[in-house]
Amino acid sequence: MNRTLEGRTALVSGASRGIGLAIARRLAADGARVMLVARSAAVLETEAAALPGAAAFATDLTQPEGAGRAVAAAVAEFGRLDLLVHSAGATQRGDFLTLPDEAWADGYALKLFGGMRLCRAAWPHLAAAGGAAVLIAGIGGRLASADFTIGGSVNAALINLTKALADRGIRDGVRVNAINPGSIRTDRLTGRIATLARERGIDAEAAAGALAADAGVARFGLPEEIAAAAAFLAGPDASYVQGSILDVDGGWLRAV
Numbered sequence: 001m002n003r004t005l006e007g008r009t010a011l012v013s014g015a016s017r018g019i020g021l022a023i024a025r026r027l028a029a030d031g032a033r034v035m036l037v038a039r040s041a042a043v044l045e046t047e048a049a050a051l052p053g054a055a056a057f058a059t060d061l062t063q064p065e066g067a068g069r070a071v072a073a074a075v076a077e078f079g080r081l082d083l084l085v086h087s088a089g090a091t092q093r094g095d096f097l098t099l100p101d102e103a104w105a106d107g108y109a110l111k112l113f114g115g116m117r118l119c120r121a122a123w124p125h126l127a128a129a130g131g132a133a134v135l136i137a138g139i140g141g142r143l144a145s146a147d148f149t150i151g152g153s154v155n156a157a158l159i160n161l162t163k164a165l166a167d168r169g170i171r172d173g174v175r176v177n178a179i180n181p182g183s184i185r186t187d188r189l190t191g192r193i194a195t196l197a198r199e200r201g202i203d204a205e206a207a208a209g210a211l212a213a214d215a216g217v218a219r220f221g222l223p224e225e226i227a228a229a230a231a232f233l234a235g236p237d238a239s240y241v242q243g244s245i246l247d248v249d250g251g252w253l254r255a256v
Helices: 018-029 041-049 066-078 101-129 149-172 187-200 204-215 223-234
Strands: 009-013 033-038 055-058 083-086 132-136 175-181 245-248
Touching: 009 018, 009 066, 009 101, 018 033, 018 083, 018 132, 018 223, 033 041, 033 066, 041 055, 055 066, 066 101, 083 101, 083 223, 101 132, 101 149, 132 149, 132 223, 149 175, 149 245, 175 223, 187 204, 223 245
Parallel strands: 009 033, 009 083, 033 055, 083 132, 132 175, 175 245
Antiparallel strands: none
16 A cells, blocks of 8 residues: 555544554555544543554544644554544434434534634644645535435534635645545444344344435445545645545435
8 A cells, every 4th residue: 555644643533443544554555643532441441542643532523622642642642633524423313303402502512612712722733734634524414315314414513614714725735525425334334234224123234235326326435435535635646636525424414
């Protein structure tokens, strides 16, 4: 694998599992020194120990001080910060009329406000390094669904934030882009597949195929496929990519 990020440092949020962990592993494989950030200290330490030059910092990004502490820890560990990838944040699905205020507040606190605060805290360091930020939003931000009102609106806001920060980044020398994953085989989706399998009395792969067919895609994506897109946007081959919203969804979204 090409070590296109040799000498660069990165902070990846949501890095204890799923897409965030896959991104941290890919950036490390491409040569970056990575600060893994999430709430789970024990898991982070184990995962960081398996990556060359990596470190871990446990913090709650729903809290106002969490992002600043994470950025400060990365700079203290590495002496600089070149790349930021915000992948933290899962939102609750359900009937709009029954979703409580707490679910809305939690969804926005981690994914949107956590990402905003990370970008704000990291910005001076990214500007000094001529660095880049990649925000992991979601295809639900462009494809409305009645049972995904929290996630859809949060993702839409994160997409808008990406465009706004990219506008500022032109002046400050910071590239800002976003990725919209479709349905990716994370623990969360695996749980939905298992539920459908039980309900229909079929095996997991048949249930996965049924869910994929409902979404109009050939298969579900893998965390490593999102990680590859993030590595591209963070790396030198994307030097002229600014304010891009990259859909990695297997063709789920068909709108122009």
